[in-house]
Amino acid sequence: MPGPPIEGSPMHARQLYSLPEPPRAPSARLHAIDSHTGGEPTRVIFEGLPELDGASASELRDQLAEQHDWVRRASVYEPRGHNDMFVAALYPGQPDPAIPRVVFMSAAGYPDMCGHATIGVATTLVEMGWVDPGDEVLTLDVPGGLIEVSLQRQGARVHAVTFRNQPAFHLKRVAVPGPQGDVPVDVAYGGQWYGFLPASAFGLRVVPEELTRLQAAADEVRSSLVAALETPDPRTGSPPAVANIVWYAEPASEAGDARNVPIAPGGVFDRSPCGTATCARLAVLHAQQGLEVDEPFVNEGILGTRFHARIRRIIDVEGYRGVIPEVTGDAWLTGVSDMWIDDQDPLGQGFVV
Incomplete structure (x- = not known):
């Protein structure tokens, strides 16, 4: 109390x-x-x-x-x-x-x-x-x-x-079926497990008007991802519980670097840019695109609100290249x-x- x-x-x-x-x-x-x-x-x-x-x-x-x-x-x-x-x-x-x-x-x-x-x-x-x-x-x-x-x-x-969060890391990239062929999904941990993929690969936009379609497509991706993901969590040896599918897209404003919406089972979605998803995305961007320490990354949510993030340092996570992420936002x-x-x-x- x-x-x-x-x-x-x-x-x-x-x-x-x-x-x-x-x-x-x-x-x-x-x-x-x-x-x-x-x-x-x-x-x-x-x-x-x-x-x-x-x-x-x-x-x-x-x-x-x-x-x-x-x-x-x-x-x-x-x-x-x-x-x-x-x-x-x-x-x-x-x-x-x-x-x-x-x-x-x-x-x-x-x-x-x-x-x-x-x-x-x-x-x-x-x-x-x-x-x-x-x-x-x-x-x-x-x-x-x-x-x-x-x-x-x-x-x-x-x-x-x-x-400043606990370590985040990129586990692997997995292919799942999409409308026009296989789509790469990046699996990463940032405090929770996430699967990241571009909304455009399913002909979708990260906007409130398309939320119902994003939720339905997330269910399909989640099922395919669970079936295809064979790599265990290096920290526990157990299969990673990737329940959250994150659709990302180009930002809606010049102030952002990307836009995303995480969707959990049951259609539960994050109105904010999502703090732990932003941490996991930093790990993906570091592994896939070379995002550097202290390089700023501004993540937009589906409502247009923003989190400001950066990698503070690089760390080993049981043989995987991880990052210590830092995220800034405000609450009311x-x-x-x-x-x-x-x-x-x-x-x-x-x-x-």
């Missing part, structure tokens, strides 16, 4: 009034701050979470998934959320209180890392007054490891957040959620249509 709000912060001002109380005591009650990063939502739950004994964010993630998945279902799914909602459960740091522990949750499960949500969590921590006003660098403990976050701030307002707080869960409600723990 966050510490006391700093005087003058929005959370401090909130103490001047009280949220309405439920007409009867709910079975559980979750408090959250909502935000969006480049259009993609992040719901940061800061109160009402189960008390757990896990030391790291990874251990907390496993305990939530195995014993308390109701938190994810109730906060992500309808009637309180939707299939594209993204949630971050915020736990105090342990043993270091200055390093908050964060568990990411989505309709797909519990990812190791999420870039847009990292930006959202950091912005929430600062703008709600939960970190020292002088802090310009934070460290977050997420299931994928420790993530360093740098802040461009003016008082309580965050203008931009830069996170959108409201407060006070979620009541009643065990008598047959749909109270969420549903998917």
Whole structure:
């Protein structure tokens, strides 16, 4: 649970009034701050979470998934959320209180890392007054490891957040069937696994008007890719779980270098340029086109919002040439959620249509 709000912060001002109380005591009650990063939502739950004994964010993630998945279902799914909602459960740091522990949750499960949500969590921590006003660098403990976050701030307002991710690397290029022959798909890891291919190879554009077609084609590509990909994850020896298909295209503005939209099973798509996909794309561009250390790369999302990224250094990942990526974006707080869960409600723990 966050510490006391700093005087003058929005959370401090909130103490001047009280949220309405439920007409009867709910079975559980979750408090959250909502935000969006480049259009993609992040719901940061800061109160009402189960008390757990896990030391790291990874251990907390496993305990939530195995014993308390109701938190994810109730906060992500309808009637309180939707299939594209993204949630971050915020736990105090342990043993270091200055390093908050964060568990990411989505309709797909519990990812190791999420870039847009990292930006959202950091912005929430600062703008709600939960970190020292002088802090310009934070460290977050997420299931994928420790993530360093740098802040461009003016008082309580965050203008931009830069996170330095865990290693990203390009695994291989795989051919999948397309409308006019085989199409190359670059498989890469950036905190999650992705398959990258040009939208033009399927006669598509990365625009909202073609989203339905992009989603349908992503299902076809995913099936072909899973069948064709035989190379294991060099870190684990297991098959890589490439659930996310990323369509890329030329940027819509002169300010960008590329445009993309990641699509997960069920048609779930990222409104933002996607932080971990941008990290994985840096690894692909380094391996395939020689993108250099500190060379800027500006990635656009399907809404036209942008992340600024660069490779900070080159690193070996179990024999593969990997990169340490850095991504910058901004987030905006959108409201407060006070979620009541009643065990008598047959749909109270969420549903998917």
